[in-house]
Amino acid sequence: MNASTSAARTKSNAERKTIRAERLKLLRRNKAFLVGALILGFWLLIAVFGSIIAPHPYDAMDFMAVSKKPSGTYWFGTNKLGQDVYSRVLAGTQLIVWMSFTATALGTIVGGTLGLAAGYFKGWFDIILMRILEAISAIPVLIVALLAIAALDGQSSSITVGVIGFVFAPNIARTVRAAVLSEAELEYVAAARLRAERTPHILFKEILPNVLPPIIVEFTVRLGYAIFAIATLSFLGAGVEAGSPNWGSQISENWAYIFSNIWWPTLFPAAAIASLAVSVNLISDGLLEVFEV
């Protein structure tokens, strides 16, 4: 009995490995995915090394060089305070990267756990949880976030990260729950129950590895939304520290000057947001295509 189940499991592990190899091959051939990965990789490098390559401190003001056009000294020009836009875009990279990744990871852990439990236990727990999740998604993400940030009096990026993470949890929970519902019917789950494995073991060791693909896709999709939401919140001045070089804050501080043709302090962070968001979207699209084959 014991020997045969472990044999069945090694076989399924081998199968899993070939599927994984197959998918990696498909991903390597997916042009959109590769372009996305390249751009995201670039931004991750900037997030890590940005402060080293920045020519000026991001908050240093040079009142002799206010609103200067892009030039050899100031690659992206300077803003109305004489701050180097290039250095500020580099500094902002680190902020948006850590905020969006942490928020999404938090949402995935909370939502994934809830979804696993809801899909496995079903019954009342599932019904009540799904009702609450539906209610949360009846309020636009941006508005829940604004409300929570106002309630917590939070002009801090960590509070924003927490709020976005919790707001995203319902959607992730729903995806995971749907995947678990079909998994829980399969024989290996019944087998694990017969072996009298403990519930956490069944949930996290047996079911979780098999529902990882939808979780990974959902993670990248939510990462895109997190970038969207965090950029927008910082543009609205909610949940960020004053004077922070957040890309959204830079745009909100400088965009009024585009009417005097001072476009560079706005356009460079705007292009940065756009390219980061698009790169994540290309990655999640590529993953979606490959995992659904």
Place this chain on the structure above:
Amino acid sequence: MKKYILNRLGLSVVTMFIVATIVFFLTRILPGNVARRYLGRSATEEDLVKFNAKFGLDEPLFTQFYSWLGDLLTGDLGTSMAFNKPASELLLPAIGYSSRLALMSFLIIVPLSIAGGIVAAMYRGKLVDRILTVGGLSAAVIPEFVWAVTLILVFGVILGVLPVTAFPTRGDPTFFAQMEHLILPSTALLLVLFGYIARITRASVIEALESDYMRTAVLKGLSRRRAVVAHVLRNALLPSIAVIASQVPYLVGGLVTVEIVFNYPGFGTILRDAVGGRDYAVLQSGVMLTSLVIVLFQLAADILFAVLNPRIRSRITE
């Protein structure tokens, strides 16, 4: 059918109750210091007591919750602490303005996105399809404010062809002048929503194109275009309705930012000011009204969906 509608209606009421609970307790996570936060550090104990008594904040939290719910149900949206007048006087005109912008955007977004999806499906795999799908979805992940600011830069400043505020300032504007002011804000919303609606329309048109009835229609001698108009659209537009309804929360979220950028006196601007000024009554009632609109749209879409497609009706009621 009646049973299905009643069932959906009941679920919507439950959803609204949960929303109310979340909204109320979220704004009171830190209990007791609404007055302190509102009146500032210099306020005396006496001021705080007076303020709490005036707005009923001295009662137990659950009593406050139920009286707040009761007020909402009778149409009392509370009192704005910042302006010291009924919140409805601030919210209702703002929602009127927002609806106008939302309606205008919807009139642009829905036909264009559906047309985009149909074109992409008919030229599946060709360059047009790639541009529409990849382009549409890439545009969709860029925040509205980035689009708004870029559109203002290009069309308002460089080309100087379109107005950069959403609200005509001078005199008594004609209908067309008002519409002209709404073009850029609507375009910013279009760019974000186009991709999702077009993608679903494309997928369902492709499914319909590959169906048996389509083959029959073509074999019967109908031209491809005639067959698409007569057979495909009817079946393919159903999923689009569901997606359009599911995009309403995003449209509302987008309205908030777009209104602020284009300086439009709508609901988003009110909400931002309420957040900034910690105006809880306006904030709570505003969010409740938003959710109500979203839940009603969802309900309407579900019912419409069921009316148009009996197969789905029976599946949902199970």
